[in-house]
Amino acid sequence: METYTKRVRDSILPLSVADTLPKAFEEWRFTGHTHDHEEPHETCQLCGQEGLRYHFEIQNRFTNHSLDVGSHCILQFNVAVYENGRRLTPADAKRQLEKLVQKMRLDSCIRALERLARAENSQILSGALKYYRTNKKLTPMQAFVVFWRLRRNRIDHDPSFFNVTLKKKRYMDDLAAMETSKVHYFWRALTPSQRKHAVTLGHTVPID
């Protein structure tokens, strides 16, 4: 903790007017800008934490300096987060940052589906892209084809960012009738309760 605070102090004080930590942080706010680097290879410019995929930009209102940091540091040091001109409470700020991560994940799924639709001229894939844009979900049939083809085309994607819908009886029936090896293609996109459903329908948990 000692070195963590020291690292933070060394990064923020030279860019701030105040010369103590809590005071300096009062000059900073989250700008609303985020960046998805697609791979978890980035560093928090405040505390030096590595392995970040997402950056959140904070800016000092006096010096205009900005830093790309992890959301953990914004929450840890209570850096101001605004929504519609109103400063959020720490709990609301946390929710807001989580919402932004969800949005970046959704965008990353759409990008993968767009790449796939460009790579292969197929009605089911362009249909899946259209369906995902509207519903933010894939049907089980779409999910199998999408993950199979994403892998085949070596298109970078994270299956756990995707959502699958089982809300209609038809989708449950499709899932029940599907070969287990096909269900495994989109296993990571299923929620824990959807996985339980799949097991009740006779599918097995993939071993990996």
Ligand SMILES: [Zn+2]
């Ligand atoms: Zn940090």
